Amino acid sequence: MTEPTVTTAATTGRAVRFEAFGGPEALRVHEVPVPQAGPGQLRVCVTAAGLNPMDWFMTSDAETAARFGLSLPCGFGTDYAGVVDQVGDGVREFAAGDRVFGGALSRAVADYVVVDVAGTIAVGGEAHRTPDGLDDRTAATLAIAGRTAAAALAVVKPGPGDTVLIGGAGGGVGVFAVQLARLAGARVIGTGSASSAGALRALGAEPVAYGDGLVDRVRALAPGGVTAALDLHGTDTVRAARALGVPDERITLIAGLMDGITSANGANATRGEVAEIAGLVAAGRLRVPIAASFPVERIRAAVELQAGRHVHGKVVIELQGDGRTRSR
Structure with a gap:
C-alpha cells in the first residue's frame, strides 16, 4: 500500500458547525482536527464555499435534518472549491496541488474537507477538476x-x-x-x-x-x-x-x-453536465454573478443575507486566511 501524498502540516482547522439545529444564530466556527484522507479519498484545502437555500433549509430543525441523514454535531454548506492537499491510497485521478470543486453535503464550510473520488454529493462527496481560467470563488457556486x-x-x-x-x-x-x-x-x-x-x-x-x-x-x-x-x-x-x-x-x-x-x-444531473457548465463559465459563455462574499467568521451574516431570498446572484464564504482565490 502506498502512503498518501500530503502537503499540509496543519493539525487543526476551522469548520462551521451546529451543536443544535436552527437558524443562523445556531452557527458556530469551531477549531477541529484536520480530517485525513482514506483509501479512494481526497482531502481538499477549501478556499471558498458557496451557499444555497438547501443549506439552511435542511439544518433548520432536527426532523428536517434527519430526512437528509444529518445528525448532531453537524457541519454546514455543500458547495466548495479549493486545492487537493492529501491523496489517499489507490487514487490515480488526482494529485496534490490539483484545483478542484464539488459538493460535500453539509460540511463544505471548513478549511479542509475529505471527499470520495467515486462519491456523490450526498454520499461521500464529489470532486471535479477546476478548469483553467475559473477562479475558486466562482467554482464554489457551481455544484448544487x-x-x-x-x-x-x-x-x-x-x-x-x-x-x-x-x-x-x-x-x-x-x-x-x-x-x-x-x-x-x-x-x-x-x-x-x-x-x-x-x-x-x-x-x-x-x-x-x-x-x-x-x-x-x-x-x-x-x-x-x-x-x-x-x-x-x-x-x-x-x-x-x-x-x-x-x-x-x-x-x-x-x-x-x-x-x-x-x-x-x-442528483440526476451527470458529472459530465457539471463539468460542461464549469467549462462554459471558464470560457466566458456563462457568467455567475457573485452578490456578496464574506469571511468565514461572518457566516451568520452571510446566511441571513442568502436566506432572505432577495439576493441577486450567489453568496460565497471565503476561507484560508486572507480569502484569496486562485486561478490559472
Whole structure:
C-alpha cells in the first residue's frame, strides 16, 4: 500500500458547525482536527464555499435534518472549491496541488474537507477538476445550482422556437437556468421583483413581476404563447404556466410536488453536465454573478443575507486566511 501524498502540516482547522439545529444564530466556527484522507479519498484545502437555500433549509430543525441523514454535531454548506492537499491510497485521478470543486453535503464550510473520488454529493462527496481560467470563488457556486438547473432543463428540453417562463429566475439556480436556456436557443421570460429587472436582463431574460396578475403580464409579453416553464421558487409559476396552456410534460419545479408535474432533482444531473457548465463559465459563455462574499467568521451574516431570498446572484464564504482565490 502506498502512503498518501500530503502537503499540509496543519493539525487543526476551522469548520462551521451546529451543536443544535436552527437558524443562523445556531452557527458556530469551531477549531477541529484536520480530517485525513482514506483509501479512494481526497482531502481538499477549501478556499471558498458557496451557499444555497438547501443549506439552511435542511439544518433548520432536527426532523428536517434527519430526512437528509444529518445528525448532531453537524457541519454546514455543500458547495466548495479549493486545492487537493492529501491523496489517499489507490487514487490515480488526482494529485496534490490539483484545483478542484464539488459538493460535500453539509460540511463544505471548513478549511479542509475529505471527499470520495467515486462519491456523490450526498454520499461521500464529489470532486471535479477546476478548469483553467475559473477562479475558486466562482467554482464554489457551481455544484448544487448548476446541477439543479441542468436537471430542470433536461425535463423541459428547451430549444430554438421555445418561449420559456422561469419562476425565480434571479435566484441561485435561476442564474444558470436562464443562461443555459438561452444558449439552447430559447427565448426566456423570468419572474422576479422590480429590483431584479436589470439583473435578469443582464442574464438574457425578459423580466416580469411575480405575484397577482402574472398570467396577464406574461400574455402581454408573449402573445404567441409560452411553451415551457420552470418553477425554481415554489408552485406559483406552475399554476401560471398551466393557465397559459403549457402542457404538464413541459413544466417542472424544484421546490415542491404537484400532481402531473415532474420534479427536477439535481442528483440526476451527470458529472459530465457539471463539468460542461464549469467549462462554459471558464470560457466566458456563462457568467455567475457573485452578490456578496464574506469571511468565514461572518457566516451568520452571510446566511441571513442568502436566506432572505432577495439576493441577486450567489453568496460565497471565503476561507484560508486572507480569502484569496486562485486561478490559472
